[in-house]
Structures are given as structure tokens and as C-alpha cells.
Amino acid sequence: MPALGADMEAGTLVEWLFKPGDRVKSGDVIAVVETQKGAIEVEIFQDGVVSNILVSVGERVPVGTVLARIDVVEGAAPPVAEAVAVAAKPAPPTLAEAPPPRPAVARSGRRLKVTPAARRRAAALNLDLAAIVKGTGLEGSIRLDDVEAAASSAKPAPLPAKRGLDLSVMRKAIAAAMSRSKREIPHYYLTETVDLQAASSWIEHFNAEKPPIERILPAVLFLKAAALALRDQPQLNGAYENGAFVPIALKNLILSGVVARDSLFLLICRRSGDDGDSDRSRSVFL
Amino acid sequence: MNAPQANAAAARMTYREACKQALRQALSADPRVFLMGEDIGRYGGCYAVTKGLLEEFGEERIRDTPLSESAFVGAGVGAAMAGMRPIVEIMTVNFSLLALDQIVNNAVTIPHMSGGQFAIPLVIRMATGGGRRVAAQHSRSLEGWYAHIPGLRVLTPATIEDARFMLIGALADPNPVIIFEHVMLYNMEGDLAPDVTAVNIERAKVRRAGKDVSLITYGGSLFKALQAADSLASEGINAEVVDLRVLRPLDTKTILESVARTRRCVIIDEGWRSGSISAEIGMRIAEEAFFELDAPLRRVCARETPIPYAAHLEDACLPQPEAIVVAARELVKPS
Numbered sequence: 001m002p003a004l005g006a007d008m009e010a011g012t013l014v015e016w017l018f019k020p021g022d023r024v025k026s027g028d029v030i031a032v033v034e035t036q037k038g039a040i041e042v043e044i045f046q047d048g049v050v051s052n053i054l055v056s057v058g059e060r061v062p063v064g065t066v067l068a069r070i071d072v073v074e075g076a077a078p079p080v081a082e083a084v085a086v087a088a089k090p091a092p093p094t095l096a097e098a099p100p101p102r103p104a105v106a107r108s109g110r111r112l113k114v115t116p117a118a119r120r121r122a123a124a125l126n127l128d129l130a131a132i133v134k135g136t137g138l139e140g141s142i143r144l145d146d147v148e149a150a151a152s153s154a155k156p157a158p159l160p161a162k163r164g165l166d167l168s169v170m171r172k173a174i175a176a177a178m179s180r181s182k183r184e185i186p187h188y189y190l191t192e193t194v195d196l197q198a199a200s201s202w203i204e205h206f207n208a209e210k211p212p213i214e215r216i217l218p219a220v221l222f223l224k225a226a227a228l229a230l231r232d233q234p235q236l237n238g239a240y241e242n243g244a245f246v247p248i249a250l251k252n253l254i255l256s257g258v259v260a261r262d263s264l265f266l267l268i269c270r271r272s273g274d275d276g277d278s279d280r281s282r283s284v285f286l
Numbered sequence: 287m288n289a290p291q292a293n294a295a296a297a298r299m300t301y302r303e304a305c306k307q308a309l310r311q312a313l314s315a316d317p318r319v320f321l322m323g324e325d326i327g328r329y330g331g332c333y334a335v336t337k338g339l340l341e342e343f344g345e346e347r348i349r350d351t352p353l354s355e356s357a358f359v360g361a362g363v364g365a366a367m368a369g370m371r372p373i374v375e376i377m378t379v380n381f382s383l384l385a386l387d388q389i390v391n392n393a394v395t396i397p398h399m400s401g402g403q404f405a406i407p408l409v410i411r412m413a414t415g416g417g418r419r420v421a422a423q424h425s426r427s428l429e430g431w432y433a434h435i436p437g438l439r440v441l442t443p444a445t446i447e448d449a450r451f452m453l454i455g456a457l458a459d460p461n462p463v464i465i466f467e468h469v470m471l472y473n474m475e476g477d478l479a480p481d482v483t484a485v486n487i488e489r490a491k492v493r494r495a496g497k498d499v500s501l502i503t504y505g506g507s508l509f510k511a512l513q514a515a516d517s518l519a520s521e522g523i524n525a526e527v528v529d530l531r532v533l534r535p536l537d538t539k540t541i542l543e544s545v546a547r548t549r550r551c552v553i554i555d556e557g558w559r560s561g562s563i564s565a566e567i568g569m570r571i572a573e574e575a576f577f578e579l580d581a582p583l584r585r586v587c588a589r590e591t592p593i594p595y596a597a598h599l600e601d602a603c604l605p606q607p608e609a610i611v612v613a614a615r616e617l618v619k620p621s
Contacts, residue, residue, distance in 0.1 A: 117549050
């Protein structure tokens, strides 16, 4: 599960676009993952054949979890690469409270000892028994008290393959990311006056013969200007990691904003061609 | 002269006296009732339950028999078939093995095989259990065996009240009934409430209400369980004590209701655990209350050995309150 955002801790796999045996090549979108901010496509960065799908649709897993294995077709690479996980950036350190790693009791093959009454109660509460770290019953069995305690510790049950967005969660994620960027990234502000007459005339002319759907807004020019500036001055686009500046390759520009009470608006300007023109825009409403 | 003391205040008496009053009431109420058994007349019964009844009711109705359980139990079956209401005393359950054929093959089957033409309204009383330092051949608890037999009703009065009043119901039953009196209870004293004149012989009874664990038992072990419950209470464990009272037919409903309340259960049985009534109870709970359980089932039974003669060994062999406390505590507060 790649980190599809600086603040992403886990994602829900909503769709596999390949099945075991399928050939994939670097750049293919192989899966769709739902994050707190929306459904995002997962790219593969390796050529090979899908050998094994390890996370099924609807499952929510932490960042870093291996989603599938790819048999690398040629080259000196090890025969089986944990392709997706390799491609994924390690989860960035986050100031938000990370949930402690869930003991994978249920999946590791060790059988949980759960009393019948506790099992029935947990089912009624939709409580994941694997989340109870230690039972207090005989031989460490999980019993009613443990289930009630787990339920009342207000840990909401893990989303059972819920499709769609939890908007309150999204709002929390936005707030956390905004606060963090403001806190950790030095902000500075420069002011310059630019005559936009030429730009606005160009837009007027460009839009004149176009149906509304194809018209562009002045903001698009600002984005293009920003993109061109970053291309010319790459030292402006990067981050300090371990005391050294690491430039970030210019790929897409993303402009985001909240356009209605419960929606997040993302404008993604994709780089196309070698000239760096951002001549196509695609907007995604969530 | 023998009517229950209806207007008196609570009467204090021994279990032995309660048994005797029950017999006296039955003899007085119905001329068809008579007693039969070894040493019950002139000697007054090996546990002195029938002492004085010979003088009171005469040789016709208080009959000493030869030392042949098969013969006098068989005679009881015949008398019952012929319309009498015999109450047969077998000294102890150990000797009843000599009469198994009469009980299991005859008394139980005749009503069934005669298509109901012959009822067998026979009551057999016998002492059971250990603790009296009388060694292996006199200390067994075999009531669980009898509870295996369809057609028998098996009663285990543990309280003064049940000792006093279960006999009335037993005599009214057209089928054979066995009453097991635990040897360690005869000297127990207790109060008989003046307003009680009858008890049912169908239902188990909760003798102490609790919420943390059910102690299910009967007969002589009831008081060990109650003692254990007191001890458990002092460490914050609230035990419920269920007195089965009737081993056959088992009152499964009361058992299941108790387990549904407490979700934990210790069964205490002076019989050996293998193939015992405690095994039957545990299995019924597993079958019908599995999803109520919040802990494994536990049993405290006699050690699987002939009951020893030596006092310390006999004590170690039989269920004791300490063992009940340990078993219950383990279910409620492990570690």
C-alpha cells in the first residue's frame, strides 16, 4: 500500500485492474485505493507478471502492506519482487497519532481463544476480536468483559469494506495535513506586481469560440506560470530531507480547495509533452 | 398426632428426624403404606431413622427382613403391583447393587411392558455417600447410575424441608422412586418453616443467588458448595448455588437459566466424574447453553479411586469446599 499522501496511514483497496497471471508494465495503473481523501489509482513501477494478490477488495491495510507480488520477467532482479511495496514510499513520519500496529493474530494462524458468549457479543457489536490484544480469561481467552471493555474504549470497529467517503474523517485529514504543512514547511511571501493585460486578452481570445466546457479560467494561466517557473528554477521545488535539499521532479500540479461544505475539490494539471505545457486539465469532484 | 406442626413456630430438628416424621406421616395417612428393610424394626434402622416406628405402628407395617436385598426389594415390587404402597429401606446404595435386577429389570420395566396394566408405586430409600470413615464398600455415591435409568425418579433431598416432604410426592408417583439420603446429613440440624406442608419433586432450586458463577450440586455436596460460596463472597466472587434435588428427570431448565445468568459453571458431584451425573449436566449445558458460556465448564468430583478408609485420604478423595473455591475462582478470576 503506497503512501498516496503525506498524511496517509492506511487505505482501502477498492478495485484490482489486473488478476494473477496478467502481464503488467511500469506505469500501468493496477489498482484503485480509497484514502481519506478519495479514490486514487495505484501505479506499478516494474514490468512483470502478477503472481499473487495478497489484499482483497474491501480490505483496509496500513501503508507499507504488500498488496500483490509481481514476478519480474527479466533482469537480475530477484525472481519475485514485492513490487507495489517497493514502489511505495515509506510512510512518512507523522505527528498524528498512528494506531499501534494491529496484531495480526487472526491471519498469522494462531487461533484466538474466545468464549462463546464473548464471540456472540463481539458479533453483535461488530467488534473485531483480533483487535483485543490480550484476553483476561482462562489461558488468555477473550471473554465477555474483554469484549465490553474493548467496545467501551470507544475504538470504532474497523470499517468493514465500506465504499465511499467518511466525510468527517476527510475533514480531520485535511485539517491535520494543513496544520502540518503550515507548521513544518517554512512559509514566506513575496509580492510583485505583474501586468496581466496580455494574459487576460489571450484568455478572452482563446475562450471566444469555445463552448463553456472547453473554456479555461485565468487561474489556469497562474498554474502554468507556476509550473514554468518551477521548471526553470528547480531549486524552488523540493524539500529538505536529512539536512540536504532533495528536488522533486515536476509532474503534476495539484490545486485543491473546499468548494462546498463537505467536498474537496482537486484540480490536477498533468504535464504533457516535452514543452511542459499544461494544456489539459482534469478536475475531480469528491 | 402426626400432622405437620402447622401452627407452631419454625421447628428445629435433625435431617434424621425429618425423615422419620415423613415416614410417620405416610404410615398414618395411608394404610397401604408399610416399611420393609434390614434392621429397620427392632434395631431402629442403621441410621436410626425408623427408631420407634415398630412400637408405634407394629410388626405388620414395620417389617424386618432377611439380609437379602434382592428378596426384599423384589417383595416390594410385588407388593406395589398388588396395590400396596411399600417403602423399602436399603441400608446404603452400596448394597443396592444386590437388588439392581429387581429395580432396573423389574420395577422399572413392568409398568412399561404391561402396557400400563401394572403400576409400581414403590419407594426405595437408601443412604449414600462417604465421609463416615467406613471404607470403600460403604462409602460410594452411585445415585448417578440410577439417574441413567428411564422409568425411575431419583430424588436427593439435601435440606430438612426436602427430607420432610419429598416422600409425600414420591408415594403419589405411580412409578418407582428412589430417595437418596446422604449419610453426612442425618445429624444436620435445621429449621422447618411451619407454613410448608409439601414440596415439588420436579424442580431444582437455587439455594443461593449469585451472578458470577453457578455451583451446581445436590445432596451432601450442597453444604460444601454453600460453604465455598461464602468463602468466594469474601473475595468478591458472587456464586449462585443450585440444588438439583431431582437427578432424574433432570430439571434442565433451572440449570440453563442459572448458567445463562452467571455464564460460568462448576458442577460438584460426590460420584466419580467418568460417566457421572456431572458429565450429563455438563453435556446438557454444552448442548443447550453453549453460547451463554464465558468460561470452560469445570467439575469437582470424587477422585477416581475406591473411597479410602483413612480419614485424611477419604477427605482428600471427596469434593471439599476448598477445591470448589479454587475451581470457581479460576473461572472468574484467572491468574
